[in-house]
Amino acid sequence: MDQHGAVTHFLGISEDITQRKRAEEDARRHRNELAHTGRVIVMGEMATSLAHELNQPLTVISGCAQVCLDKLRSGDGTSEQMLDSVQQVAEQAQRASEIIRRTRSFLRKEEDERRPIDLNDTIRGVEDLLRVDAREQRATIDLGLVEGLPPVWADFFQIQQVVLNLAHNGIEAMAGSDSSQRHLAIQTLAVDGGSVEVAVRDTGHGIPSENLTRVFDPFFTTKPSGLGMGLAICRSIVEAHGGRLWAASNEGMGAVFRFALPSGTAHP
Amino acid sequence: MTTEKTVYVVDDDEAVRRFLRGLIESIGLGVKTYASAQEFLDGYEVGSPGCLLLDIRMPDMSGLELQAELRRREIGKPVIILTGHGDVKVAVHAMKAGAVDFIEKPFNNELLLHGIQKAVVGSLHSSGTRVRRQEILHRLETLTTRERQVLGLVVAGETNTGVARHLGISDKTVEIHRAKVMEKMQAKSLAELVKMATVLEVK
Numbered sequence: 001m002d003q004h005g006a007v008t009h010f011l012g013i014s015e016d017i018t019q020r021k022r023a024e025e026d027a028r029r030h031r032n033e034l035a036h037t038g039r040v041i042v043m044g045e046m047a048t049s050l051a052h053e054l055n056q057p058l059t060v061i062s063g064c065a066q067v068c069l070d071k072l073r074s075g076d077g078t079s080e081q082m083l084d085s086v087q088q089v090a091e092q093a094q095r096a097s098e099i100i101r102r103t104r105s106f107l108r109k110e111e112d113e114r115r116p117i118d119l120n121d122t123i124r125g126v127e128d129l130l131r132v133d134a135r136e137q138r139a140t141i142d143l144g145l146v147e148g149l150p151p152v153w154a155d156f157f158q159i160q161q162v163v164l165n166l167a168h169n170g171i172e173a174m175a176g177s178d179s180s181q182r183h184l185a186i187q188t189l190a191v192d193g194g195s196v197e198v199a200v201r202d203t204g205h206g207i208p209s210e211n212l213t214r215v216f217d218p219f220f221t222t223k224p225s226g227l228g229m230g231l232a233i234c235r236s237i238v239e240a241h242g243g244r245l246w247a248a249s250n251e252g253m254g255a256v257f258r259f260a261l262p263s264g265t266a267h268p
Numbered sequence: 269m270t271t272e273k274t275v276y277v278v279d280d281d282e283a284v285r286r287f288l289r290g291l292i293e294s295i296g297l298g299v300k301t302y303a304s305a306q307e308f309l310d311g312y313e314v315g316s317p318g319c320l321l322l323d324i325r326m327p328d329m330s331g332l333e334l335q336a337e338l339r340r341r342e343i344g345k346p347v348i349i350l351t352g353h354g355d356v357k358v359a360v361h362a363m364k365a366g367a368v369d370f371i372e373k374p375f376n377n378e379l380l381l382h383g384i385q386k387a388v389v390g391s392l393h394s395s396g397t398r399v400r401r402q403e404i405l406h407r408l409e410t411l412t413t414r415e416r417q418v419l420g421l422v423v424a425g426e427t428n429t430g431v432a433r434h435l436g437i438s439d440k441t442v443e444i445h446r447a448k449v450m451e452k453m454q455a456k457s458l459a460e461l462v463k464m465a466t467v468l469e470v471k
Contacts, residue, residue, distance in 0.1 A: 052325065055352045055373050056281045062374035063287050067294075070377075084290070092283055135280070138330065179330065 028112055031240055035158050036109050038233035042165045043107055045172075045226075046129070049136035054099055057092035064089045102129060112158065116151035116265040119188050119196050122160040130167050130184075137171050139182035146189050149196050150263035154241050159261070162234045162245070166200040166257045169230065172223065173204030173255065194263050195243070201256040207249040215247055234259075273388050274298040274318035278308045278334070279350065280326050284373075288321065295381055297388065305329035309337065319346040319368075319387035324358050332358070335365045346387040350375075356462060357425030363466040372459055404464045410452050418445040422458070423465040 002008050043050075064085040071077025071085075106129065123145060134141050152159075167184060174182040185201045207215060214220050216235045221228030231245075238245040243261035275292050277299060279285050285301040292299045298318070302308040305326050320338075324331035331349055338345070349362040349370040359370045369383045411419065414435075421431040428442045435442070455461035 052352045056284055059374040060283050060287045063291060063377055066377045067291065088283070088287060095283070136325070138326070179333070 031236070032109070032112050034233055035112075035161060035237055038165065038230060038237070039107055039161050041227060041229055041233075042161070042168055043103065045230075046133050046168060049133045050099065050103060052136060053132045054096055057096040057099075060092045061089050061096075064092075099132075106157075106160075106164070110155075110157050112155050114153055114155055114267065117154050117156050117159070118151055119149055119159065119198055119261070120145040120147070122156060123163050123186055123188070123198070125156075126160050126164045126167075129164065130171075133168055133171050134184065137175055137182060138179045139171050139174055139184055141167075142183060142185045144185060144187035146187075149188060149190050150194075151265055152196050152241075152261040153264050153267060154261060158237045159241070162237055162259060163198065163200070165230045165234050166259075170200050170202030170204065170255070170257070173202050175204075177204055190263070191260060195260045196263050197258055197260040199256055199258045201254060203254040206253060207247060207255045209249070212247050212249060216245070272298040272316065274300055274316045275321055275384055275388070276308060276312075276318065276345070277301045277321045278303075278305060278326065279321075279323040280304060281323070284323075291377060291381070292321075292384065295385070297384070305331075305334040305337070308334075309341075312343065314343075317388070319348060319384060321348050321350060321384065322367075323350045323373075324355060324362060325352070330358075331362055332365060335362065335367065339366070346390065348383055348387055356423070356458060359459070360423060360425055360462055360466070363462065369463070370459060372457075401467055404453070404468055407453050407464075408468065411449060415445050415449050415452070418442060419449050419453070419461070419465065422446060422449070423462050 067085045068077075068082055068089075071082060106126070123143065127141075127143070130141055163186070167186060170184045171182075174184070181203055183203050185199075187199045187201070189197050189199075191197050211220075211222075216231050217228075218232040219228040220232075235245045238259045238261070241261055243259055245257070245259040247255060247257050249255040275297050277285055277288050277292070279288065279301070280303050282303070285303070289299045289301055298316075300311070302311060306329065308320075322331050322334065326334070329337070335347060338347070346368045347362075347366065349359060349367045351359050351370055351372055355372075362370060368387050371380055371383060408416075417435060418431055421434055426434065428439050428446065431442045431446075432439045449455075450461060453461060453464060455464060
């Protein structure tokens with residue numbers, strides 16, 4: 001600059017980053033598609049549970065509608081009785097549509113959107129779906145969520161998907177256990193060194209030590225109807241967030257899957 | 269202790285319990301509802317006549333486990349099982365374990381109430397059963413060997429695809445046989461077919 005503050009010279013370096021941008025864009029799209037595939041797979045596995053859950057409100061709706069029809073045809077119902085039936089129909093229709101809404105919102109194709117999130121919120125967001133799934137297997141769920149966790153920089157829906165997938169696996173793993181001992185525990189905790197950890201613990205038959213790392217391999221499965229993609233996708237999601245997912249087991253005492261994400265309110 | 273005829277409803281869904289209470293009370297029977305098998309066992313009073321209406325899926329104890337517990341405690345009430353769609357396998361087990369009827373959710377109110385009344389009166393164990401057995405046997409005799417095989421597998425809870433695999437025939441052929449079986453047995457639903465098979469103990 002000269003003595004009047006006007007720019008006389010300009011020095012700059014420029015680099016064509018189109019290629020790099022495109023590669024990053026491709027990788028991001030690929031991860032999104034993979035995550036979405038994972039959501040579709042786990043929802044598919046939960047379809048039976050959801051069908052049974054929908055069947056409850058439908059039972060009431062169908063029953064109440066028949067009651068109303070009978071009363072209208074015979075002309076002997078009081079309007080108070082009818083009101084009660086119609087009220088039940090309305091409530092249960094609402095309940096059924098809520099189940100569908102949750103399922104759809106879980107399945108929607110979201111862009112990867114990183115922001116500071118509370119891991120406890122991701123768990124609470126899938127709590128209802130998990131309870132539906134647990135009910136099907138007659139398992140109980142305990143949430144041990146530590147309040148005041150530091151936020152993590154992550155995509156809310158992808159992390160939620162990891163939680164749901166791990167919990168669903170845990171619930172399925174207990175299908176062979178005594179029904180009074182099917183407990184799934186989901187816990188969160190802040191770890192020294194700046195990360196937040198989620199542990200999903202089941203009381204199933206555990207994982208033999210030789211399989212502890214193999215369970216994350218694509219197409220590795222011990223379920224008769226499983227594809228073996230769920231955990232592989234979970235791991236890729238966690239790693240794309242700069243975190244880590246691993247399994248531990250006491251044979252006969254169940255398995256525990258943990259993942260840790262670095263805490264922070266901005267891109268690491 | 270009460271002598272009023274009572275239907276004991278065990279279902280973990282609050283909305284379903286509320287509806288069943290209203291429906292059953294409308295035919296003048298007493299109703300007691302429980303959210304779980306344990307709740308029923310804890311609250312059960314000896315002596316009140318009636319029947320049990322039991323959802324097969326419960327959080328603490330399966331319908332089958334409860335049936336076993338009832339036998340152990342010598343609670344000899346007739347049991348009607350409520351099932352969701354596609355629970356044929358469990359329903360067959362429940363019938364073999366002594367349930368008098370099973371009804372799929374969602375149900376026809378009249379059918380359910382009819383089943384309840386029958387169970388409460390205990391008419392299922394009357395001579396009517398013998399006559400019905402003869403009737404079903406006659407229908408069974410009209411089936412071909414293949415149709416009998418299909419019937420056996422279907423009431424054991426196999427899907428069409430499962431039946432096809434067992435018999436080494438196509439799904440389409442199974443469907444045709446299955447339709448024929450329903451027609452000859454005069455069964456309007458799978459549930460009805462299973463009930464007939466249980467009467468005969470077709471394996």
